[in-house]
Amino acid sequence: MKDWTLIGSINDIPRRGARCVMTPQGKIAVFRTMEDQVFAIDDQCPHKGGPLSQGIVHGASVTCPLHSWVISLETGKALGADEGSVKTIEVRLDGDRILARIEQAAMAAE
Numbered sequence: 001m002k003d004w005t006l007i008g009s010i011n012d013i014p015r016r017g018a019r020c021v022m023t024p025q026g027k028i029a030v031f032r033t034m035e036d037q038v039f040a041i042d043d044q045c046p047h048k049g050g051p052l053s054q055g056i057v058h059g060a061s062v063t064c065p066l067h068s069w070v071i072s073l074e075t076g077k078a079l080g081a082d083e084g085s086v087k088t089i090e091v092r093l094d095g096d097r098i099l100a101r102i103e104q105a106a107m108a109a110e
C-alpha cells in the first residue's frame with residue numbers, strides 16, 4: 001500500500017543538491033531546487049545508470065554527471081534529443097518535512 005512517508009527534511013538537502021533515500025523501489029534521489037521545490041526520481045540515469053543525485057541541478061532539471069543527459073525532475077524524461085525516462089516519485093512538503101508517496105510497509109531508511 002502506498003502512503004505518505006517522512007523521508008527527511010528540506011534542510012538536509014542543499015539548494016541545487018540532492019540526497020539519496022533507500023526504498024523498496026530502489027534508491028531514490030531527492031532534489032531541492034534553487035526555488036526550494038522538492039522532487040524525487042530514481043537515482044539511475046536512463047542512459048547508462050549514472051548517479052543522477054550527483055548531477056547538477058538547474059531549474060527543475062538535472063544534468064547527469066556521466067554523459068550530460070538532461071533529465072526533467074518533474075516528468076523524469078530526458079530532454080532535448082535524448083530519449084528515455086526515469087521513474088518519478090510523488091513528494092510534497094509539510095513545512096520543512098519531505099513526504100514521499102511510497103510503499104509504507106517495506107520502507108527502509110538508509
Ligand code: FES
Binds near residue numbers: 045046049050065067
Ligand atoms: S549515464 Fe547519464 S548520461 Fe550517460
